Each structure stands twice: as structure tokens, then as C-alpha cells.
Amino acid sequence: MGVLYATGKGVKQDHVVASGLYKKACDGGAAEGCFNLGLQYANGQGVKQDHVVASGLFKKACDGGDAAGCFNLGLQYANGQGVKQDHVVAAGLFKKACDGGDAAGCFNLGLQYANGQGVKQDHVVA
Numbered sequence: 001m002g003v004l005y006a007t008g009k010g011v012k013q014d015h016v017v018a019s020g021l022y023k024k025a026c027d028g029g030a031a032e033g034c035f036n037l038g039l040q041y042a043n044g045q046g047v048k049q050d051h052v053v054a055s056g057l058f059k060k061a062c063d064g065g066d067a068a069g070c071f072n073l074g075l076q077y078a079n080g081q082g083v084k085q086d087h088v089v090a091a092g093l094f095k096k097a098c099d100g101g102d103a104a105g106c107f108n109l110g111l112q113y114a115n116g117q118g119v120k121q122d123h124v125v126a
Contacts, residue, residue, distance in 0.1 A: 002036055006045070015046030026057065031064025038072060042081075051082030062093065067100025074108060078117075087118030 002021035005014050019040045025033025038057030041050050055076045061069025074093030077086050091112045097105025112118050113126035 002033065006036070006040075015040065017046075019046035026060065029064070031061045031066035031069060034058075034064065035061035035066045035069040035072070038069065042072070042076075051076065053082070055082035062096065065100070067097045067102035067105060070094075070100060071097035071102045071105040071108070074105065078108070087112065089118070091118035 002018045002025060003009075004011050005021060006018035007013065019037060022033045022037035022040060026037050027033075034057045038054045038061060040046050041054035041057060043049065047053075055073060058069045058073035058076060062073050070093045074090045074097060076082050077090035077093060079085065091109060094105045094109035094112060098109050099105075110126045113122045115121065119125075
């Protein structure tokens with residue numbers, strides 16, 4: 001339901017309602033709900049923008065097996081948004097996202113290897 005309210009499909013678009021539904025899903029153990037709520041906080045949609053809260057939600061999503069949550073948490077670490085910038089942690093999260101089937105995680109991990117950020121530079125691995 002949260003996705004429907006966020007996108008306005010079948011209902012009037014309402015990010016506040018979507019955020020409440022994502023929170024309910026997250027609190028109920030749905031990793032994707034945590035991920036979607038994290039996006040709401042990262043983008044300030046339906047809630048006040050807060051990268052610290054977003055990072056915590058992406059961590060909860062990642063820990064729950066959501067590869068996109070791992071990717072977004074990796075971005076938070078790579079950019080120092082809501083967490084202290086740490087390219088080593090970012091690379092680990094991109095790897096976890098990639099291993100979980102998230103193509104953007106694979107791409108960003110490749111960039112980390114190409115640039116030697118958080119990992120030893122290795123163009124073959126990149």
C-alpha cells in the first residue's frame with residue numbers, strides 16, 4: 001500500500017501516508033518497508049529529510065536481506081551522508097549489494113576498485 005500511495009497508483013498520491021505505511025511494514029519486519037522509508041527520509045518525501053535516520057533504515061533493510069538497502073547504505077558511507085564517510089565500509093556494502101543481485105551495487109563496487117577507494121586499486125577486478 002505504501003508504494004501505491006507514494007506513486008499515486010489507484011489512490012491519490014500522498015507521501016505522508018506512504019511513509020506511515022512503510023514504517024508499519026518496517027516495524028513488522030519487512031526489510032523492503034525499511035528500505036522505502038529510508039528513501040523517504042533521504043529525499044524528504046512525506047517526512048523531514050534526515051540522512052541519519054535514512055542510514056539507520058537502510059542498515060535495517062540491509063541486515064534484513066534487502067540488497068538495495070545495502071547499496072543505499074553504501075552510498076551513505078561513500079558520500080558521508082548520515083554517517084562518517086568511510087570508503088572501506090562503502091565497498092563492503094556495495095559487495096553485499098552486488099552479491100544480493102543489485103546491479104548498482106556491482107557498478108559502484110567496480111568504481112571503488114577502479115579508483116582504489118576503500119579497496120586496493122585493481123582494474124581487472126573493476
